[in-house]
Amino acid sequence: MTEQDQQIYTICGKVLPPEEAGQIHVLQDIIRQLSADKLRCQTGDARLDLDTQIEGDQSILGHWLSMILISGRRIKITFKVHFNTAQGQEIILKKVPVARPQKIEKHFIFDRLKEFCNLTAGSIKECLGAENSKTGLSLPVITRGFDEVIFFDSAHKSGKGKIRDVWALRASDFAVHCSSEIQVLDWNALQDIRFIRRDSDQQGDLEFL
Amino acid sequence: MSKHGKKDEEDINLAQMLASVQSLHASHEITVELERSKYQAEQVNDSLPIGYVIVTDSGRILKANRSMARIFGVTHEVLIQRNLSEIFAESEWQTFLQKMRSLGPHSRKNEALEFELDIISAEGKTQTVQWNLRSLGDIKGNFHCLYQVLCQDISVEREHEKMLQDMLMAVPLGLLWVDASGCILPHHSRYAAQLLQVENLVGMQIEQLLQDEDLPVARGAVPSCGVSAMMQLFGASEEVVRHRLSECVHQVRVRSAKSLSSSLLHITYEPSFCEGKLCRWMLVLSPQPYALGAEDKITQLTEKEVKLVERALEFKGADIGKMNRSLLELECLITDIHAKFYHQVQDLTAVRVSVQKVVQVAKAAGLMNLTRAADYLLSWVQDRKVESSVVAHENQRQALVDLVSEIEYLIMIHMVVRKNSPELIESGKSPSDEINHLVDSELIPFLEQVTGPAKKSAREMLYRIRQSGLLTVSLESLSDILHTHVDKVCAGGSSGMGLSVKVADSRLSRQNLATLSEILIRVLDMALKLRGCDSSCVSGQQNRVEVFVDQDAQQVFHVTVQDHGGFLCMQNLKSEVVAQGLVSREELLQYKDEKVFQILFFPEIKEGKKIPFMGRYTRPNGVDGGERDFVLSFDLCFDF
Known part of the structure; x- marks a missing residue:
């Protein structure tokens, strides 16, 4: 493990053992890489950078919040995309140029960001190895960024130990924040995780439903 | 396990799987519905006409609606993570923080603070805003404490209140409001306090202040309904109150409890209804000169004015004696005017200017009585604070202005005659050249410049002068011309002396008169000298x-x-x-x-x-x- 890999993780105030911390770190890295790949695929922008240096402990990173839950008996992962309407418009414009960006309706933006969540979560699920077949995907949901405060509160009150990771995906003309929350109920679930990259992701193929 | 048993187990598993898929499908459906309803709820929140924002204890904005964003001059999406302090001046923000933190994270549920504090809008204007703060004790997120802030711009309401207050300070009427307990409410007019001789009326009992003696006035047969009776009507229906109001004699003698002597006040009751019941009275108080016989005085004044005009027409031949008497009568009129208009005329700028001219002219003419009267009027006018906000009785004000103009006119005519007499004895060098010069250099240019209603008369006079072939030829003709037309020119009309003629611009008329009268004196003088008289x-x-x-x-x-x-x-x-x-x-x-x-x-x-x-x-x-x-x-x- 590199120096960066030796990051200290805590759950409910308890520091994770190095082995488990390493597993979490790998999983977080996979999720970050997959999100970047999927957004590159959606926007066709190969120069999209992944920025993990997010200042402060900000929970509300955008007006809107798109999220999806990967849920199994041994592990639960929530993937979230924090964005504003203007950023959503930019993401759409990358693939579908429109003369007047203001004309892009919100539900179109929401659908695109939900799809981004869905694709990313599907890929994450594939990377879980044996757990892939034992986990399910929720529907992606759009809500307000402020609701993150509610989620924080809910997790805190229920005593659930979640490990949060925040990163930004920055292109030349827009940036969105993503976050993941991992709750491990059985550490054996992370035994055989591995990064799987689909060819279609690199080719940028995308099919909307 | 038998073949049958294995098949049954598979069937059961399949059925369970199908059930699970259906459950999952149902969960997905309800998730979509909940997402949609939440979106709609958030839309309602965004469209609230009042500003809504959730902030941390340092003022950082976590959620805001469109009304709040308008104050910042940005969209509500961009407002997140900005600080509420941006719209405050530093001192105001410290006050806001102090109030917000006084609520604290452990304040009681639904405990709210309401206060007013100024902000600086996106346009740089200062706005008065009403704030409502509440601590979100049960929601924290990552923060120490969150606060829900509601705000509403009340600048317009405050401006209206200020205008009302200004009006109450200036209006020459006693205005006050009384609630069901008989207490005088805040926001009474300053004049009400003056009339009742009490500095602060708020909270006082109206029945203690006003002790009506129920004096039947004018409509003696109608039963009077005084302050006490009106106060007993609280809670009565609108129909009952209106009925009693129609019976009520509004002119009553009222003795102020704070005053040794009683004074006569005119009281008008204006009811205010809540849910069909009388909940508040507005009392309009005015002093006696307005209340009693005001209409009669106006009528009398009109009759005097008519007589004055009739007389003025009589002394067209410059009868100084009659004129003098009329001037003395005018002095009496001025006294009447003083009494009549004291409480009704507010904008006296035009009156003051006219009266100043009266004083100057009266002094020049040696008219001591009129000088004294006009001086008195002038001092009264100057003592009055000129307030343009309220001109209560425009018609009366105009009547006063007109009357003063007429006084000026009479004085001018008086001056013409008075100045003429002593100069009659003068004689000397040949006046004919002087007359010709006078007419050419002063009278004709003057007449050519006359505009407005007098223009026609001036042109006719000019024509007649030219027709006469200059003064040396027919001075008698000139004399006729002057006698016939000069009054018309002076008055700006064509009806003799013109006292009854209302000219469009009375100042122009007076200016014409002043200029022409000087010329007239000299021309008449010269004409008399020239003729063998x-x-x-x-x-x-x-x-x-x-x-x-x-x-x-x-x-x-x-x-x-x-x-x-x-x-x-x-x-x-x-x-x-x-x-x-x-x-x-x-x-x-x-x-x-x-x-x-x-x-x-x-x-x-x-x-x-x-x-x-x-x-x-x-x-x-x-x-x-x-x-x-x-x-x-x-x-x-x-x-x-």
Whole structure:
């Protein structure tokens, strides 16, 4: 493990053992890489950078919040995309140029960001190895960024130990924040995780439903 | 396990899987519905007409709606993570923080703070905002404490309140509101406090302040309904209250409890209803001059004005005596005006200017009575604070302005005649050239410049002058022209003296008059000198001086002075005669009143004697080859 890999993780105030911390770190890295790949695929922008240096402990990173839950008996992962309407418009414009960006309706933006969540979560699920077949995907949901405060509160009150990771995906003309929350109920679930990259992701193929 | 048993187990597993898929599908459906309903709820929140924001204890914005974003001048999506302090001045923000933190994370549920604090809008304007703060004790997220903040711009309401307050400070009516308990509510007019002689009326019982004596006024048969009776109507229906109001005599004598003497106030009751029941009275108080006989006084004034006009038309021939009497009557009118308009006229700028002119002219003409009266009026006008916000009775104000203009007009005519008399005795070099020069250089240019309603008369006069072939040819014609038309020009109309004519621009009319009267004096003077005039005097009539100027038995000029002295203040006349240096104080003690009058107005006139005014004139072109004397005689007899 590199120096960066030796990051200290805590759950409910308890520091994770190095082995488990390493597993979490790998999983977080996979999720970050997959999100970047999927957004590159959606926007066709190969120069999209992944920025993990997010200042402060900000929970509300955008007006809107798109999220999806990967849920199994041994592990639960929530993937979230924090964005504003203007950023959503930019993401759409990358693939579908429109003369007047203001004309892009919100539900179109929401659908695109939900799809981004869905694709990313599907890929994450594939990377879980044996757990892939034992986990399910929720529907992606759009809500307000402020609701993150509610989620924080809910997790805190229920005593659930979640490990949060925040990163930004920055292109030349827009940036969105993503976050993941991992709750491990059985550490054996992370035994055989591995990064799987689909060819279609690199080719940028995308099919909307 | 038998083959059958295995198949059953598979069937059961399959059924469970199908059930799970259906459950999952159902969960997904309800998730979509919940997402949609939450979106709609958030839309409602975003569209609230009041500002809504959730902030951390440092003021960082976590959620805001569109109304709040408008204050910042940005969209509500961009507002997140900005700080609420951006819209406050530093001192105001510290106050806000102090109030917000006073709630604290452990404040009681739903405990809220309400207060007003100014902000600086995106346009840089200061706005008064009403704030409502509540601690979100049960929601924290990552933060120490979150606060829900509601805000509403109340600048317009505050501006309206200020305007109402300004009006209440200025309005010349006593206005106050009384609630069901008989207490006077805040926001009464300043004049109400003055009328009731109490500095602060708020919270006082109206029945303690006003003790009505229920004086039936004008409509004596109608039962009166006083303050006490009106206060008993609280809670009554609108129909009942309206019925009682129609019965009520609004003019009652009211004794202020704080005053030793009773005063007569006029009270009007204006009811205010809540849910169909009387909940509040508005009382409109005004003092006696407005209340009693105001209409009668206006009627009387109108009659006086009519008489004045009729008289003015009579002395078209410059009857100074009649004019003097009218001026004295005007003095009385001014006193009436003072009483009548005191509480009703607010914007007195135009009146003040007119009265100042009256004073100047009256002093110049030596009209002491009018000077005193006008001075009095002027001091009153100047003492009044000119407030343009309320002009309660525009018609009355205009009547006052018109009346003052008419006074000025009378004085001007008076001056023309008075100045003319002493100068009649002057003679000297040949006046014909002077007249021609005067007419060419002053009268004609003046008449050419006359505009407005007087223009037509001026043009006609000009035409007649030119038709006469200059003065040296037909001075008699000129005299006729002047007598016929000069009044028309002065008054700006075509109906004789024009006192009843309302000119569009009274200042222009007065300016015309002032200029023309000077010219007129000189022209008439010269005309009289130029002509061979004889004069005679009619004696034997008391209080009257008549001067006739004749030529060849034809009367060409006629002056009458008449005054019985009843309206003159002799004390003022005596002061004036000393002030002018005509007599010393010691000499004054030896003089009778009539002597003083003579010294002041007609120094050369002796009582009961014919006083010849003599002079010489030179006939133009030497018609009979030389100079001739002319004689004016006065016979004066006053009755003091």
